[in-house]
Amino acid sequence: DGGITQSPKYLFRKEGQNVTLSCEQNLNHDAMYWYRQDPGQGLRLIYYSQIVNDFQKGDIAEGYSVSREKKESFPLTVTSAQKNPTAFYLCASSMGNEQYFGPGTRLTVT
Amino acid sequence: SQQGEEDPQALSIQEGENATMNCSYKTSINNLQWYRQNSGRGLVHLILIRSNEREKHSGRLRVTLDTSKKSSSLLITASRAADTASYFCATPQRYNTDKLIFGTGTRLQVFP
Numbered sequence: 001d002g003g004i005t006q007s008p009k010y011l012f013r014k015e016g017q018n019v020t021l022s023c024e025q026n027l028n029h030d031a032m033y034w035y036r037q038d039p040g041q042g043l044r045l046i047y048y049s050q051i052v053n054d055f056q057k058g059d060i061a062e063g064y065s066v067s068r069e070k071k072e073s074f075p076l077t078v079t080s081a082q083k084n085p086t087a088f089y090l091c092a093s094s095m096g097n098e099q100y101f102g103p104g105t106r107l108t109v110t
Numbered sequence: 111s112q113q114g115e116e117d118p119q120a121l122s123i124q125e126g127e128n129a130t131m132n133c134s135y136k137t138s139i140n141n142l143q144w145y146r147q148n149s150g151r152g153l154v155h156l157i158l159i160r161s162n163e164r165e166k167h168s169g170r171l172r173v174t175l176d177t178s179k180k181s182s183s184l185l186i187t188a189s190r191a192a193d194t195a196s197y198f199c200a201t202p203q204r205y206n207t208d209k210l211i212f213g214t215g216t217r218l219q220v221f222p
Contacts, residue, residue: 006152031208042198043153043212050208058209090152097141097202099210101152 003027006091006102013085013109021076021105023091032074033092033099036060043090049074078107085109116199116216124221129186131216133199134179140202142175142182143210147196156184156197191222 004025013019025032031050035043045058049068063082068074074093078085086109092099117132135142141160145153159166159175159182166173172185186193196215203209 035212040214040217042214045209048209088150092153094208097143097158098155099153099200101154103152104150106150 004091004093004100004102006089006105008105009103011105011107013107015109016080017109018077018079019085019107019109021078021089021091021107023074023076023102024072025074025093025100025102026072027093027095027100028071029093029095029100030071031094032068033094034058034064034066034074034076035090035092037088037090037104046076046089078109116197116213118216119214120217120219122219122221123189125189125191127189127220129189129193129218129220131184131197131218133182133184133213135182135199135201136180137204138177139204140207142173143200144171144173144182144184145198145200145212147198147215149195153198186218189218189220191220194218194220 007022033048034046037043044060046064047058047066049055052071055066055068065077089105091102115134143158144156146156147153157168157173159173170187175182196217198212198215200210200212
């Protein structure tokens with residue numbers, strides 16, 4: 001069953017802690033993306049990777065970090081430097097124009 | 111900056127009615143895509159229309175593209191309660207087509 005998975009679905013952290021969100025795909029897609037979505041808003045690109053061991057900053061990369069050591073995996077770390085980390089985080093992958101999205105992780109930082 | 115802006119922001123209709131959502135964008139594009147998002151879920155790709163196409167159909171969906179006006183519309187015919195979702199248009203960034211820029215979305219509510 002091919003697809004893209006994100007875990008966990010809900011995540012709670014205290015302010016000042018780093019947290020890592022998981023994203024895995026078995027679609028054999030080269031490109032992977034991380035987006036942030038705030039209530040009632042569209043998606044904003046955090047980071048993206050077009051190939052293993054390479055990634056680029058998106059529009060709102062400050063306070064986030066990523067790695068792409070394997071084609072299947074693109075974890076996102078939300079660091080304590082991110083001033084307003086509470087949001088819904090979506091991972092996507094693509095091979096061409098269309099993007100395939102995971103179910104998302106809702107992160108709440110208090 | 112967001113390339114696509116949807117209109118209206120929210121739309122409420124009865125089952126069986128048609129729903130029309132519009133998207134405007136700023137720069138020239140080679141394609142435009144529409145996605146659907148159920149509440150609290152990931153986005154699902156609905157349809158892609160290329161810049162040399164004026165209209166495209168997929169089931170109850172009809173998408174039009176007017177490159178002269180830099181706008182697109184998504185029509186859902188004979189709507190169902192299950193169509194309740196947010197709908198987003200997305201366009202490739204001008205100088206980096208691997209990146210999609212999403213609009214703010216239209217929230218559609220279909221009442222049974």
